[in-house]
Amino acid sequence: MAENIPPLAVIGGGNMAQAIVLGGLDAGTLDPSRVVVADRNEAKRELFRAAGVEAVATPGDAMSGLCAMERAAGEIGQVLLAIKPQSLDEVAPMLAGAWGDAERVVISLLAGVSGERAARALGVAARIVRAMPNTPARIRRGATGVVRTGSAKEGDTRAAVQLFAAVGEVLEVETETHLDVLGAVAGSGPAYAFYLAEAMIDAGEGAGLPREVAERAVIATLAGAGELMARDSARDPGALRAAVTSRGGITLAAMTVLDAAGVKETIDAAVQAGIDRGRELGA
Numbered sequence: 001m002a003e004n005i006p007p008l009a010v011i012g013g014g015n016m017a018q019a020i021v022l023g024g025l026d027a028g029t030l031d032p033s034r035v036v037v038a039d040r041n042e043a044k045r046e047l048f049r050a051a052g053v054e055a056v057a058t059p060g061d062a063m064s065g066l067c068a069m070e071r072a073a074g075e076i077g078q079v080l081l082a083i084k085p086q087s088l089d090e091v092a093p094m095l096a097g098a099w100g101d102a103e104r105v106v107i108s109l110l111a112g113v114s115g116e117r118a119a120r121a122l123g124v125a126a127r128i129v130r131a132m133p134n135t136p137a138r139i140r141r142g143a144t145g146v147v148r149t150g151s152a153k154e155g156d157t158r159a160a161v162q163l164f165a166a167v168g169e170v171l172e173v174e175t176e177t178h179l180d181v182l183g184a185v186a187g188s189g190p191a192y193a194f195y196l197a198e199a200m201i202d203a204g205e206g207a208g209l210p211r212e213v214a215e216r217a218v219i220a221t222l223a224g225a226g227e228l229m230a231r232d233s234a235r236d237p238g239a240l241r242a243a244v245t246s247r248g249g250i251t252l253a254a255m256t257v258l259d260a261a262g263v264k265e266t267i268d269a270a271v272q273a274g275i276d277r278g279r280e281l282g283a
């Protein structure tokens, strides 16, 4: 399987890059001798070296490493852009300076940054595929959206899909607008679950439970409920909720309060705010 993913230069060795690269190595979809990571922090480089991956300090050095791997493999490689959107204009010239003539696929994780904007900043022969992962990728339970942008060709999403399938579920979408929505729903999504957990733990403690009992109960409950939804036979959250909401019961009393407070409408507004912020950051 490892031979199928082209040689890969990963620009930025932060949380997302660690999840994707270390997850891909665990799953055997990535071959450590065909990956080079650039990060300016020695501690992060060490993490990758410990997994057998070459780690360098600058994006330019990663491109030189990629060119060497390409020559050895007789195959054009790809670039995974895993820096913050705000770093694009700083990093792009460093990549361009060592890019050479090859036309490569760039998998961009940059939230809110359109393919057109990324291609313009890079100014090299890059075919941009955008991907929007989330942090549960770290435990290979991620959800990653993937979209081909205007500069990419049919089939260019293949390596990205393989890469992210190693760390969870992959959702290929048709438009960049869909990817931006996925960023707000799934990229930020773990924070919604953590927010609910915090509120439930505080409420349990407020009603008299020792805090660590409330924490253990809520974490096990949300993890169990998530797993139940994830089972193929039981995916519909509405039906699962109805099944625990008996007429006149405790759960119905709670759900009535949530509905009266407009919690669903608030979540809708929160997702919209996330989409809007992504567009501001990527502009």
Ligand SMILES: NC(=O)c1ccc[n+]([C@@H]2O[C@H](COP(=O)([O-])OP(=O)(O)OC[C@H]3O[C@@H](n4cnc5c(N)ncnc54)[C@H](OP(=O)(O)O)[C@@H]3O)[C@@H](O)[C@H]2O)c1
Pocket (backbone or CB within 6 Å): 011, 012, 013, 014, 015, 016, 017, 038, 039, 040, 041, 044, 057, 058, 059, 081, 082, 083, 084, 085, 087, 090, 091, 109, 110, 111, 132, 133, 134, 135, 187, 188
């Ligand atoms: N985290 C998420 O949940 C999530 C979800 C969906 C999408 N994304 C996207 O994934 C991307 C990466 O996110 P992240 O959370 O992994 O970011 P991160 O932790 O900040 O990782 C980026 C890494 O790149 C390094 N870096 C920046 N400029 C560099 C340069 N010129 N040379 C060498 N290294 C450089 C940074 O170093 P310094 O720390 O020293 O700056 C940092 O270690 C972002 O574009 C984000 O929008 C993240």
